[in-house]
Amino acid sequence: MKNVAFLYIAESYQCYHAAAIALELAQSDKINITNFYNDPETPYHLERVRYAAGAPEMKYQPLRRSFPTAAMQSIRILGMFKDMVLRDNAAELDRYDAIVTVEDTVASARRFGISSPRLIYIPHGCGDRARGFTSEVKAFDHVLLSGQKSAQRMLDNALIKPENHSVIGSVKLETCKLFPDATQFFSTQRPTVLYNAHKARGLSSWKQFIEPMLEQFSAQSDFNLIVAPHTKMFRRRRQSIRDSWNGRSSSQILIDTGSERCVDMTYTSSADIYVGDVSSQVYEFLETPRPCVFLNAHQIDWRNNPDFAHWHFGDVVENPRDLLDTIRKAPARHTLYRDRQKEMADRSLGDRSPGAARRGANVIQSLLNT
DSSP, rough: EEEEEEEESSGGGGGGGGGHHHHTTTSTTTTTEEESSSSSHHHHHHHHHHHHHTOOOOOOOOEOOHHHHHHTTTTGOOOOOHHHHHHHHHHHHHHEEEEEEEESGGGGGGTTOOOOSEEEEESOOOOOGGGGSGGGGGOOEEEEEEEEEEHHHHHHHTTTTTGEEEOOOOOHHHHHHHSOOOOOOOSSSSEEEEEEEETTTTTHHHHHHHHHHHHHHHHHHOOEEEEEOOOOHHSSSSHHHHHHHHHOOSSSEOOOSSSGGSSSSHOOOOOEEESSSOHHHHHHHHTTTTEEEEETTOOOOOOOOOGGGGGGGGGESSSSSGHHHHHHHHHGGGGGTHHHHHHHHHHHHOOOOOOOOHHHHHHHHHHTTT
């Protein structure tokens, strides 16, 4: 019997990138799965995926937190203290034959004495930002990637080798199709714009654009607007702050600072026009090519920078005053970008035939010789 730890050491949104692989592996009578988690919301999301898949019950185990780690985590705005949690659980995790993770923090495992398990990494997202292509990737024994775009960039940067990676398709894309179609969000049906800001410092458009955007959309009647920033933007904020933002919703503007619909592709699947900055969710939106607008809030020289390859999928706005006019023009201008969107979505999302999770599970079984 091989023992495999699925390690959710960051926020619960990462469940959608790996849980389905765990469910596939659990069907083998030669593999025992334990799901370790740091965020207390994680079991809910794991159960949501399991229930939608009609799979048997799974084992969920909270990661141990020493007193200093728990004290630091209690200051919510400071984060999850993933390295400290990894160190606190090193002895337990070292008993496993493999650790599967969607968080590159686990690259530190060897430094904390976790020497026995194979380390298997599933990047959460298939975007272009430099943060997804750092030297931490080298620490993993095998990397499971959605598409050839990420694989080639990692190969070019010597982060992976031809023999220690596999391209399997998007597990999240496949997982989120298990959930029922979204209900209507607005009483008046109009084209829906999704604003999906990232939290990345120096890249996020939120601070510069959110207030002008809300003002402009409140004064028009052509579009509905969903404001659904990356879930980490408000994850560490007080509930009162989240409630305050959500409470600014209106009949034609929906603001959601962190419900399950922000992480299960509900909004990216249902919107007609995407507005964002650097979130990899743009590729989930482009499973079906549609108009996009990108916000360059920091006057970045982006045109020849691979970290902003997705900004070639639509017009780029630097001044908030130009936002609504650019959005109005986006459907007519989509023909300029549709072919590039399709090409890059295919290279980023990879094989979209059924079975991405099964393909990932097969790779792991092969690595374990089961």
